[in-house]
Amino acid sequence: MPKAFAEVTPLDVEFKPLLMRERRVVKILNELYQLQALGVYIEDEVIKDHKKWLTEIREEIVEKAQERIPRFTEIAEKLGLDNDDVNALSALAGLLIYLKWPFNVPSYHKARRFLGLYKPTKDDKRKYEEKMREKFVRRYNSYARRYLNSLTAAMFAKKKIFPPRTRDEKEVLRELLGVLRTFNGANEVEEQDKSPDEARGRPNYCSTREWFQN
Helix, strand or coil: CCCCCCCCHHHHHHHHHHHHHHHHHHHHHHHHHHHCCCCCCCCCCHHHHHHHHHHHHHHHHHHHHHCCCHHHHHHHCCCCCCCCCCHHHHHHHHHHHHHHCCCCCCHHHHHHHHCCCCCCCCCCHHHHHHHCCCCCCCCHHHHHHHHHHHHHHHHHHCCCCCCHHHHHHHHHHHHHHHHHHCCCCCHHCCCHHHCCCHHHCCCCCHHHHHHHHH
């Protein structure tokens, strides 16, 4: 049975609203481009305003990530990202939030499944259908996958490879997890944000129900 609620971290509460706004503006921009392709007249100012709004939101995400996400600047440097590449840095911030950094560093196997970077075999599909009595559907976090795709596109653009392939995304994911493992994530949380559970060495996770009760 799937979990009714995903674990919530303090950084989720701070960043998820910003990430939702960013995704909404991206969706609107894509819809405007599609209407233009169909021959619908869209004023240039409308698209320029939305592009400016998107840039401002991403700059806000990056600025907040540099302040609140532990080792964010160092992680970006180790991945070879430019300090002025707002698109790549905001994608990195979004991916780190969905991977639950610094409270957790998943294994490559778990992260690959979380992001949908796997190809199930026929036996896997058959076993799933026999056990669950429903047709197999690949389940993954599409939001986190979009941030990984954007990050991969930014990193491979320097190599003049576009669009990035699935194996390129796997390469970037493996490199990112390797960088995260060089840091002790649980100890990178600022002292003022530590709860009694964290002080005893346990991650500061809480369920959605516990969050609203507190």
